[in-house]
Amino acid sequence: xxxxxxxxxxxxxxxxxxxxxxxxxxxxxxxxxxxxxxxxxxxxxxxxxxxxxxxxxxxxxxxxxxxxxxxxxxxxxxxxxxxxxxxxxxxxxxxxxxxxxxxxxxxxxxxxxxxxxxxxxxxxxxxxxxxxxxxxxxxxxxxxxxxxxxxxxxxxxxxxxxxxxxxxxxxxxxxxxxxxxxxxxxxxxxxxxxxxxxxxxxxxxxxxxxxxxxx
Numbered sequence: 664x665x666x667x668x669x670x671x672x673x674x675x676x677x678x679x680x681x682x683x684x685x686x687x688x689x690x691x692x693x694x695x696x697x698x699x700x701x702x703x704x705x706x707x708x709x710x711x712x713x714x715x716x717x718x719x720x721x722x723x724x725x726x727x728x729x730x731x732x733x734x735x736x737x738x739x740x741x742x743x744x745x746x747x748x749x750x751x752x753x754x755x756x757x758x759x760x761x762x763x764x765x766x767x768x769x770x771x772x773x774x775x776x777x778x779x780x781x782x783x784x785x786x787x788x789x790x791x792x793x794x795x796x797x798x799x800x801x802x803x804x805x806x807x808x809x810x811x812x813x814x815x816x817x818x819x820x821x822x823x824x825x826x827x828x829x830x831x832x833x834x835x836x837x838x839x840x841x842x843x844x845x846x847x848x849x850x851x852x853x854x855x856x857x858x859x860x861x862x863x864x865x866x867x868x869x870x871x872x873x874x875x876x877x878x
Contacts, residue, residue, distance in 0.1 A: 701796050703803040703823040706740040711790035711807070714778065716733050716797040718785040726877050729779035737778065742831035743771045744825060749833070750847040751863075761861035769867040770847075773874075780874040787812040796823075802833070 679848045682820040700708055713736040717729045724732060747763075747770045748755045755763065793806040802824050820836035854863045 700792060700794050701803070701805075701844055702793050703796055703825070704794065704805045706823075706830060706832070707805055708806060709790050710736050710740040711792065712736075714782055715785070715788070715790065717779070718782050718788065721784045722783075726776075726779050726783070728877055729783070730775055730875065733778055734775050737775050738771075740832055741771075741774065742826065742833050743767050743774070744830075745824060745826075745833045746770065746844060749844045750851055751855065752848050752852070762864075765864050766860060766867075769864055769871070773867050773871045776871045778873040780877050784878075803830070843866055 694793075713733055717724065717732045720732075721729060744767050747767045750770065751758070751766065789810045791808045791810060795806070797804040797806075799822065801824055802822050805821045805823055806822065807819045809819065811817070817837075819840040821832050822834040822836070824833040833844075837843065851863055853865045854866050858865075
């Protein structure tokens with residue numbers, strides 16, 4: 664499984680601000696049998712259940728099979744319009760509606776492909792979701808951990824935003840403090856400056872195509 668390489672790449676830029684206090688003691692407590700997850704945590708639990716199933720069936724499914732297995736649950740769990748706007752930053756306001764739509768589609772495809780490629784096997788991993796949440800500027804922070812037998816747990820914090828009556832992910836903090844949105848904003852910035860939305864679309868297509876070409 665490429666999970667550790669995937670995390671190492673994203674952890675290269677500790678860019679997240681305003682989350683430091685939440686990074687202290689981010690290990691998710693083991694929920695009791697009677698623990699009920701808050702509504703904002705339930706999409707994450709459904710996503711994790713599908714991810715574990717995909718990991719356990721990795722060889723059977725292949726990368727495209729894993730992509731198709733994860734696609735509906737990731738669509739249900741992630742708010743790609745909000746995430747893409749935040750990743751693009753100030754340049755978003757000057758983009759045409761067509762460019763915005765195209766970028767949302769590509770960020771979505773890249774995200775699903777990333778999980779399909781990197782979580783490509785199962786070695787006893789588990790995902791623990793804390794039933795308790797923390798409020799942050801009107802959103803909710805959900806604390807989770809990926810456990811790896813014989814290795815240190817990896818913390819994932821999810822920022823959940825309520826829109827249209829449902830809670831969806833608008834950012835993921837790896838190891839409890841590294842914002843995926845901030846990482847992508849930094850990564851996208853030079854491409855947007857040099858070639859605009861068209862160049863970024865081309866870059867994301869190439870990246871995703873490469874991930875999906877992996878056996």
